[in-house]
Amino acid sequence: MLGAGLPGGGVAQAAPSPSPGSEESTSSTTPPEESSRPVTIDHGDPTPDGRVTVTGDKAPGATVHIRIGDATEPSCIRDGDESSYRCELRGLPSGDSIRIGATQRDAAGTTSEASTSVSFIAAPSINPAPVAAFGIIGGRGYPGATVTVTINGSSTVTATVGSDGSWVVSLEELGLPAGSYRLSATQTAPFGTKPVSARSAEVTTRLESERPAAPELRAPRDGAVVPASGTRASGTGVPGATVTVGYGNADHEGVACSAPVADDGSWSCTIDGGGPGGDFRLSASQRTEAGMTSTPSTAVTISFAQDPTASPDTDDETATPEDTARPENPATPSPTAPPEGQDTSDEPEDGQSSTPGAPGEDGTSPAGPEQGGDDEGPSPVASMLTAQSIWAGGGAPLVIALALLLAVGALTALRRPLLAALPSGSGAHAPRAAIGRRPRHAMTAGLGGLGLGVLVSAAAGAVYLSLPQVVEPTWTRVLTAALIATVIVNAASLLTALRSLGGRGGAEPVLRVSVVGLVLLAATAVLSRATGTEPPVLFVLLAAVQTAPVVAAADRRRLALRRPVVLLVLGAAAVAVAVLLQSFPSSAGTLATETAVLTASAALGSAAVGMLPLPGLDGLELWRWSRRRWLLLGLLCAGGAALLLAPTSSAWVPIVLGAAALLVLGASAVTMLWTRVVRPALDAD
Incomplete structure (x- = not known):
């Protein structure tokens, strides 16, 4: 380098050649004074998070700028009267030979430079993926590096980073089941001594290894x-x-x-x-x-x-x-x-x-004009029972119907046949000749007309709440249908009770609230709504008739036999009406259809739930009287509820229908053999 004139008459001397090693230093001017000492630089080992400390000598009063790579802005600036400096640099990029340069400028404008290089590999990144389809996880890293992904702190899977800096692994290689997993990753550098990076931040993903089921x-x-x-x-x-x-x-x-x-x-x-x-x-x-x-x-x-x-x-x-x-x-x-x-x-x-x-x-x-005159729109209630949906279960409903006929035939062979206990005029009232007119049933105690109205309204509200969500324009119509259906079913139950218990021995029937009925109403409504049963299976009998002072056992048994049969007949008739009304899409026709559907739901559900052997229910009276009659009539009611559930598209319905059919057929066959063959043979002996 040729000498150059300096302020004050000095001459710049050629800078000495740098010694072999990591440090390289150049100086445009090298005056013999201490204030013009050239800058030097050295570095320590990088930390896993990308920090490195650099040190060196500088001229007192000079300013030193430290830069990483080709950056135009310095990462560190040191000045003052010290003859050395120290800087901690952060954010090192990954690479085999990352240049770190120091530039010094003193008060006289004299500059000098020095540089060093360092090797570093940063932690790879993992793309956030809340759900991993087929276990595919990806991220970014240093081209050519080997990424190791750790799952839940134990299992690992590796991949090589491509030339574009991306990597992909498949968790299915480990045979992991579907579920939630915690993932982190490191990468091993392809250069130098193959240093290993720090561990990446942990992410959580859910593995879906199978195609979802159809909705x-x-x-x-x-x-x-x-x-x-x-x-x-x-x-x-x-x-x-x-x-x-x-x-x-x-x-x-x-x-x-x-x-x-x-x-x-x-x-x-x-x-x-x-x-x-x-x-x-x-x-x-x-x-x-x-x-x-x-x-x-x-x-x-x-x-x-x-x-x-x-x-x-x-x-x-x-x-x-x-x-x-x-x-x-x-x-x-x-x-x-x-x-x-x-x-x-x-x-x-x-x-x-x-x-x-x-x-x-x-x-x-x-x-x-609105279509069909219905300005309230459709609701899902009217289409719960159709001719197609009732028979959607294949031959199972037909088997149920045949089994019910066999059960009725078996019951007729009993000593107290069921058909003989069906509602009839004989014995239901006191003789007309005794009082000159048909006796009237007084309801002077217990539940009054207002209380009965409140109970029926509460039952109708529970029926409405058990249904799937109904759009706003139709909720009044559906609630009206629920109220009418509740009145019909409770009226059928009360009339059957009055006909069975009233006027015997001068006893007057008293209407009272059924606490068990209230509990069962809430339970069946919540259960039907929670399971999405369509139509819902409900128990809506909230009023009961009690005669005073004593009800004969024969009367209680007669009522326990009559009421479930009446509810079954009412429910079957409502199903038939609901199917027939499907062809009348007008507003009145839709209301009638919804009323029929909910009547079938309440009648068949009340008959089935009423066979439970609980206090206040017909099932307990039959259970105490005859286990055989309780079983056969209970199977009849269960068959009616199964027929109500036949339109449901769930896969378990055919299984339930088939099991119910086998139970009814088996019980019917055993009963007929006992009454027609075994018992006559025993009596003959």
Whole structure:
């Protein structure tokens, strides 16, 4: 280096060559004075979290800037009269030879530089993934490094970081079951002495190694007739997943609605812009947070009622069935994608399919009378019992019916046959000739008319609360149906009791509150709502008749036999009426259908629950009287409740129906053999 003039007449001398090692130092000027001493730099070992301490000499009064790599801003600045410096640097990047440079400038403007290099490997990162589909976990690291992922502090799996800095591992290699796991990672450098990094921050993920089951579609029910817009679809699924409901037939297919699954596993969405009038198959699928999609649920057949106010003429730009590709065979609708080849060029931007006969170009209903005169909209109650849903369980309900007939036949062979105890006019009242008129039943004690009204209203409220969520415009109608059904069932029970107990020996019947009935009402309502039973199985008998001073044992037994049979007959009749009323979609027809459904639910449920051998119930009286009669009549009532549950789509229903059928058949056969063969033979001996 050539000399240069310096202020004050000095001449700069060539800087000496750096000695071999990690330190490299250059100086533009090297005056012999102490104030112009060149800067030096050295470093210690890096810490696992990326810190390193550098030290060196400097000229007194000079300022030293320390930089990492190619950074323009210094990481550390040291000045003052000291002849040495010390800095702790943070945030070292990963690399084999990371340059750390020191630049010194004194008061005279003389500069000098020195540098050193250090090797360091930082901890890898793990991508946050609350749910890991098929156990796939990824992150970022140093290219070429080996990442070791530790699961729950013990098991490990390794991967090599790619040239783009990313890495991926599969937890399935360890054969881990589905569940929640804690993950952390280290990486081993591919350079130098292959140092190992510090451990990364711990993350938690949930492993989903299997495809989720199909969601449950509870509403609409199979065979229901629903409007194209405003009907609520509901069911259960995996919390956090997204459920998509699709519909389709040979001519049309689309997405009805979608909704997230709540933390309690329930979901619901409103079908808006459904298919044109006609029969469609409706099914649902769910996509989890990990991106795994289930298979479609069991499809149900529904009918979209065509809006009578819609114009038969459609706009040229409205899609028609001929504008879409028709599959050769009707298929179960795909809730996730339209069929291959379907023309979607005329679909609105919001994803709703244009359908023939749509009420208006924008899909909104024009002014005019409401469909079918029902301005309150549909509810899921009316479609709980249909001809299709009752027989959806296959042959099991038929087997139940045959078994019930056999049981009735067996009971007729008993010494006190059941049919002889059915309601009749004989003996139910005091002779007319004795008092000149039919006796009247006084209710002078116990429960009055106001109290009875409060009880019936409470029972109706419990029936309403046991039902699935009902949209706001229809709740008054459903509550009215619940009130009417409760009155019908309680009236049937009280009339049977009055006919069985009243007027015998001058005893006057007294109406009282059944404490057991109140408890069973609350229990059955909560249980039906919690399990999603549709229709619910309820016990609504809150009033009981008590005669004073003493009720004969024969009268109590007669009532215990009569009341369950009356409730069974009432429930069966209500089921038949509910099925017949499905073809009357008007407002009055819907109210009548809902009343019939809830009457069947309350009557059959009260008959079945009433056979429990608890105080205040018919079951305890029969249990004390004859275990055989209690068993046979209990199986009859259980069969009625099983028939009520037959529309439920749960997989356990056929098993329950089959088991009930076998029990009834077995009990009937044993009873008939005993009464027709064994007992006559014993009596003959």
